[in-house]
Amino acid sequence: MAKKAGPESHSLQGAEVIRSYLPTLPETPGVYRMIAHDGAILYVGKAKNLRRRVASYTRTDGLVNRIRRMVSLTRSMEFVTTHTEAEALLLEANLIRTLLPPYNVLVKDDRAFSYIMLGKGHDYPRLLHHRGSRRGEGELFGPYGSPGLVGMTVSVLQRAFQLRTCTDQIFDSRTRPCLQHQIKRCSAPCVGRVTPEEYREQTDEVRAFLKGRSSEVQAAFARRMHEHSERLEYEAAAQWRDRIRALTSLQSRQDINMEGVLDDADVIAVHAEGGTICVQVFFFRGGRNQGTRAFFPSHDAEEDAASVLAAFAGQLYDEAPPPRLVLLSHDLPERELLADALTLRAGHRVEVECPRRGDKHRVVGHALTNAREAHGRRMAERSTQARLLAGVAEAFGLPAAPNRVEVYDNSHIQGAFPVGAMVVAGPEGFQRNAYRRFHLAAGSVDGTTAGSDYDMLREMLMRRFARALKEDPQRTSGSWPDLVLIDGGLGQLNVARDVMTELRITDVPLVAIAKGPDRDAGRERFFMPGREPIQFKPNDPVLYFLQRLRDEAHNTAVESHRARRVKAIRHSRIDEIPGVGPIRKKALLHHFGSSTAVAAAGLRDLENAPGISATVARRVYEHFHGSV
Numbered sequence: 001m002a003k004k005a006g007p008e009s010h011s012l013q014g015a016e017v018i019r020s021y022l023p024t025l026p027e028t029p030g031v032y033r034m035i036a037h038d039g040a041i042l043y044v045g046k047a048k049n050l051r052r053r054v055a056s057y058t059r060t061d062g063l064v065n066r067i068r069r070m071v072s073l074t075r076s077m078e079f080v081t082t083h084t085e086a087e088a089l090l091l092e093a094n095l096i097r098t099l100l101p102p103y104n105v106l107v108k109d110d111r112a113f114s115y116i117m118l119g120k121g122h123d124y125p126r127l128l129h130h131r132g133s134r135r136g137e138g139e140l141f142g143p144y145g146s147p148g149l150v151g152m153t154v155s156v157l158q159r160a161f162q163l164r165t166c167t168d169q170i171f172d173s174r175t176r177p178c179l180q181h182q183i184k185r186c187s188a189p190c191v192g193r194v195t196p197e198e199y200r201e202q203t204d205e206v207r208a209f210l211k212g213r214s215s216e217v218q219a220a221f222a223r224r225m226h227e228h229s230e231r232l233e234y235e236a237a238a239q240w241r242d243r244i245r246a247l248t249s250l251q252s253r254q255d256i257n258m259e260g261v262l263d264d265a266d267v268i269a270v271h272a273e274g275g276t277i278c279v280q281v282f283f284f285r286g287g288r289n290q291g292t293r294a295f296f297p298s299h300d301a302e303e304d305a306a307s308v309l310a311a312f313a314g315q316l317y318d319e320a321p322p323p324r325l326v327l328l329s330h331d332l333p334e335r336e337l338l339a340d341a342l343t344l345r346a347g348h349r350v351e352v353e354c355p356r357r358g359d360k361h362r363v364v365g366h367a368l369t370n371a372r373e374a375h376g377r378r379m380a381e382r383s384t385q386a387r388l389l390a391g392v393a394e395a396f397g398l399p400a401a402p403n404r405v406e407v408y409d410n411s412h413i414q415g416a417f418p419v420g421a422m423v424v425a426g427p428e429g430f431q432r433n434a435y436r437r438f439h440l441a442a443g444s445v446d447g448t449t450a451g452s453d454y455d456m457l458r459e460m461l462m463r464r465f466a467r468a469l470k471e472d473p474q475r476t477s478g479s480w481p482d483l484v485l486i487d488g489g490l491g492q493l494n495v496a497r498d499v500m501t502e503l504r505i506t507d508v509p510l511v512a513i514a515k516g517p518d519r520d521a522g523r524e525r526f527f528m529p530g531r532e533p534i535q536f537k538p539n540d541p542v543l544y545f546l547q548r549l550r551d552e553a554h555n556t557a558v559e560s561h562r563a564r565r566v567k568a569i570r571h572s573r574i575d576e577i578p579g580v581g582p583i584r585k586k587a588l589l590h591h592f593g594s595s596t597a598v599a600a601a602g603l604r605d606l607e608n609a610p611g612i613s614a615t616v617a618r619r620v621y622e623h624f625h626g627s628v
Contacts, residue, residue, distance in 0.1 A: 013072070014071040014072045014073060014074040014075070015057065015058045015060050015071055016058075017074055017075055017076065017077075018034075018054060018057050018058055018071065018074060018077065019055075019058045021054060021077055021079075022051060022054065022055055022058075025050045025051040025054060025079065026050055026051065026081060027049045027050065027051050027052065028049070028050060028081050028082075029046075029047065029048050029049070029050070029081070029082045029083070029084055029085045029087070029088045030046070030047060030050045030079055030080055030081040030082050030088055031044065031045065031046050031047075031079070031080045031082065031088050031091045031092050031095065032044075032045055032046075032047065032050065032053070032054055032077055032078070032079050032080075033077060033078040033079075033095070033099075033101075034070060034071075034074045034077055034101075034103075035074065035075060035076045035077060035078065036073050036074070036075060037073075037075045038474075038476075040476075041099045041101045042070050042073055042074060042101055042102065042103050043070055043101050043103040043104055044092055044095045044096050044099060044101050044104055045092065046085070046088040046089050046091070046092040047085075047088065048085045048088075050079060050081065054077070057071050057074075064302055065302070066103065066300045066302050067103075070103045084340075084344075085337055085340075086337060086340040086341040086343075086344050087341075087344065089314055089337060089338070089341040090314070090318070090341050090344065090345055092314065093314035093315045093317070093318040094318050096311075096314075096315055097315050097318050097319070103300070104311065105297050105298070105299040105303060105307070105308050105311035105312065105315075106297060106298040106299070106315075107295055107297050107311075107312055107315040107316060108296075108297070108298050108433070111147075111432075112131045112132045112319075113131070113142065113143035113144070113319060113320050114129065114130070114131050114142060114143060114144045114145075114146065114147045114149075114150040115129075115130045115131070115140040115141060115142035115143055115144065115150070116128075116129065116130070116140070116141045116142060116144070116150060116153060116154060116157075116210060117129075117130035117138040117139065117140050117141075118138055118139045118141070118163075118203060118206060118207060118210075119137060119138040119139075120137055120138050120139060121137060122168065123189075123196045123199070124164060124171070124189040124190075124196070124199050125138070125163070125203055126163065126164050126165055126166065126167075126168075126171075127154060127157060127158070127161075127163040127164070127165055127206065128154065128165050129147065129150045129151055129154055131147065139207070141210040141211070141285070142283070142285070142290065143283055143290070143320045143321075144283065144290045144291045145281075145282075145283055145290060145291020145292045145293045146291050146293070149290065149291045152250075153250060156246050156247070156249065156250040157206060157209075157250075158180070158185040158186065159184070159185055159242070159243065159246040160209075160221075160243045160244075160246040160247050160250075161202050161203075161205060161206045161209075161243075162184065162185060162186050162187040162202065163186070163187075163199075163202060163203065163206060164180075164186050164187075164189060164190070165180070165186070166178070166180075166186075166190070168582070169582075171189075171190045172190075172582040172583075172585065172586045173585075173586055173589050173590075174190035174191060175191070175590055176191060177190070177191055177193065178190075181193070184239065184242075187199065187202065205217050205220070209247070210285075210286075211285075211286055212263075212264075212285065212286015212287055212288065213286070214247065214286070214288075217247070218244055218247055218248075221240050221243055221244045221247070222240075222244060224240050225237050225240035225241055225244065228240065263286070263287070263323070263324045263325065264284065264285050264286065264323035264324050264325070265284045265323050265324065265325035265326070265327060266281060266282065266283055266284065266322075266323050266325075266326050266327070267281065267282040267284070267327045267363055267364055267367045268280070268281050268309065268312070268313060268316075268326065268327070268328050268329065268367070269328075269329035269364055269367035269368040269370070269371045270305045270306075270308065270309045270312075270329055270330055270368075270371060271305075271368060271371035271372045271374075271375050272304070272305040272308075273372075273375055273379075274379065275301040276296065276375070276378075276379070277296070277297060277299060277303075277305060277308050277375075278294055278295070278296055278371045278372075278374050278375035278378065279294070279295040279296075279297060279308070279309065279312050279371065280292060280293075280294050280295075280367050280368070280370045280371035280374060281293050281294075281295065281316070281367075282363070282366075282367050282370075284323070285323070292367075292370060294370070294371070294374040294378075295312065295316075296378060296428075297311070297312055299311075305330055306330045306331070306332055306333075309328060309329075309330050309332065310332050310333075310334065310338065313326070313328075313338055313342075313352075314338070314341070317342055317345055317346075318345075321346060322342040322343075322345055322346040322350045323346075323350070324346075324348065324349065324350060324351065325350070325351050325353065326338075326339075326342065326350065326351070326352045326353070327353055327354070327355060327360055327363065327364050328352065328353070328354045328364075329354070329364050329367065329368050329371075330354065331354040332352075332354075335352050335354070336352075338352050339351060339352040381429065382427060382428065385426075385427055385428070385429060386401065386427055387541075388541060388542060388545040389401040389402055389405075389426075389427065391541065391542035391545070392405070392483070392542060392545070392546070395526075395534065395536070395542055396483070396509060396511055396526075396528060397528075397531075398482070398483065398509060400482075401427075402426070402481070402482030402483040403426050403427060403478075403482055404424060404425075404426050404431075404478070404479075404480070404481045404482050404483075405424070405425045405426065405481065405482065405483045405484075405485060405549065406422055406423070406424055406464075406481040406483070406484050406485070407422070407423045407424075407425070407484075407485040407486075407487070407549045407550060407552065407553040408420065408421070408422055408457065408460060408461065408484070408485070408486050408487065408553060409421055409486075409487040409550070409553040409554050409556075409557045410438075410440065410453065410456045410457065410460065410557055411554075411557035411558045411560070411561035412440075412456070412561060413561075413565070416565075417561055417564045417565045418439075418440040418456050418561070419437060419438065419439060419440065419557055419560040419561040419564055420437070420438035420440050420456060420457075420459070420460035420557065421435070421436070421437055421438070421553055421556040421557035421560055422435060422436040422437075422438075422460070422464060422553070423435050423549070423552045423553045423556055424481075425549055425552075430552060434479070435556060436464070437556070437557075437560045438459070438460045438463060438464075439564070440456045440459050440460065441459060453488070453492070454491060454492070454495045457486065457488070457492055457495050457496065458495050458498070458499055461495075461496055461499040461500075462499050462502075462503075465499065465500070465503050465505060465508075466503060468480060469503060469505075480508070481508060482508075482509070483508075483509050483511065484496065484508055484509065484510050484511070485511050485512075485513060485546070485549060485550070485553075486510070486511070486512045486513070487512075487513060487550050487553055487554060488512050488513070488514060489512055489514035489525075489527060490512065490514070490527050490533075492512050493510060493511075493512035493527045493528075493529065496510050496512070497510060497529055509528070510528065510529060511526055511527065511528050512526070512527040512528075513525075513526055513546060513550050514526075514527065514533075523535070523538075524536075524543070524546075524547070526546075573595050573598075573599060573624075574588060574589075574595050574598060574620075576623070577619060577620055577623045578619070579616065579619055580616065580619070580620065583611070584611065584612060584616060587609060587610060587611035587612060588606075588609060588612065588620070590610075591609040591610060591612075592605075592609070598620065598624075599624045600624075601621075602621075603617060603618065603621045606618075606620055606621055
């Protein structure tokens with residue numbers, strides 16, 4: 001009888017797989033990937049010497065338990081050579097952020113960094129809050145620690161510099177100044193109240209202020225105020241005084257000033273306790289504090305603070321631009337390598353320091369205090385969340401507290417612009433990077449063939465779980481729910497049960513939450529297959545928790561529906577006409593008043609519109625009416 005293979009034999013099997021690659025590996029820098037039997041990436045690592053680094057995994061006796069488990073699961077490997085170890089570090093960070101291998105330290109954060117963007121490619125560039133890809137059409141300043149801080153900063157900059165924030169479409173269609181000009185937050189370039197040269201001077205001053213030359217900008221404002229005052233132009237002088245006050249108010253809200261650091265810098269501090277780690281980052285630009293942000297990387301309990309910090313820094317600057325100075329709370333064995341990699345990434349020299357005394361050390365100490373406090377808050381929240389999930393399991397008869405709860409709702413107006421939303425919650429709270437939004441075909445854009453809420457729910461669940469069966473039939477990715485919560489009553493529950501039956505999914509618990517009489521919160525009824533509806537006591541914390549889940553799904557669906565509707569409304573039918581750009585579109589709208597009036601206009605009326613040639617008029621007419 002064959003003896004069952006134990007963990008050690010599995011580890012040896014993985015080690016043999018790894019050993020088979022050694023004869024062909026070069027002794028050069030590079031990146032390697034360890035791959036499981038199903039093609040899943042287990043781990044991404046970098047090496048100064050690929051052959052030597054990979055060979056270390058074949059000596060399993062000297063490996064910690066986590067690495068031995070990883071080796072035992074390895075069935076193949078992939079390699080990429082690089083010119084330098086610094087390039088390998090950058091590639092490793094990029095692959096980790098893209099592939100999310102489970103045996104790496106992962107910086108899981110569903111919030112993109114916030115920036116202030118100054119547009120490009122326009123005589124009157126706009127100033128706005130930007131999140132997401134850094135490849136946008138504009139010059140970016142940041143990152144900032146929170147979207148709220150960016151919104152406040154943009155509002156103050158509007159008062160001080162009066163740059164426009166409207167879209168190009170709105171800008172092109174204006175015929176008179178908007179409310180922003182009336183309240184002195186925009187110089188109204190859309191209607192020629194400011195010349196391109198004057199506006200360019202304003203944008204140059206914004207750029208200088210955001211790059212840290214605030215005293216220079218305020219001095220220029222003060223000179224203009226005194227010049228107007230000496231000419232007895234007191235109203236104009238008062239406007240410059242208000243601009244100076246706006247900039248001063250923005251600077252006074254910087255709660256931390258880093259003495260001795262006049263350029264851009266980030267402070268990264270790590271606090272480890274109870275097997276979890278919090279990384280606190282302070283962002284300084286031009287010597288000013290631009291907010292803080294706490295991260296909770298996913299890592300193995302055997303990882304220490306320094307190793308987590310090293311992995312975190314590489315991944316952080318794969319998304320955010322490195323500053324000229326990075327201050328760390330823990331020294332790293334490969335600190336110089338990290339500095340070389342960040343220098344390569346930034347295109348300028350980046351210093352990485354672990355200060356032990358002086359002003360920089362005090363700032364790092366302040367960041368450590370914030371990391372410790374953020375860690376404590378997170379642990380308290382996790383404890384509360386765990387109790388609530390245990391209460392959900394008890395109320396609905398689940399075998400254990402759910403790790404993943406999916407909540408579904410949809411939004412539409414009489415079937416128009418139907419959108420479905422799936423939100424996800426677990427022990428860490430809402431997992432916003434796992435949310436999904438569905439543009440549903442069960443309704444219609446114009447409402448003429450509107451489907452019912454049941455049709456929309458069926459489409460949403462069918463798409464979600466058919467895809468799950470296709471992509472993860474063995475349920476190894478952790479993306480299958482332990483509980484599905486649906487906003488609705490018995491009818492919605494029956495739809496969900498029919499979908500699961502059709503897909504032959506029998507082990508996903510379903511619960512529908514129906515609003516109480518007169519839609520009163522606190523009197524909801526909960527429906528489950530084969531059970532009588534249940535109600536919670538009005539002050540039950542579990543009820544509040546379930547209401548919060550339901551409301552999050554509802555708000556997400558409504559926001560998505562509103563965004564889809566606004567996008568459709570803003571899209572003019574004139575935009576679809578070949579050869580009619582923004583200038584001709586603006587001329588048509590100014591003359592006729594609306595796209596509907598343009599569509600109804602006769603050929604002669606179109607030819608008489610200012611700025612519209614006979615050729616363009618015929619093209620517009622034929623677009624709406626067919627050939628003449």
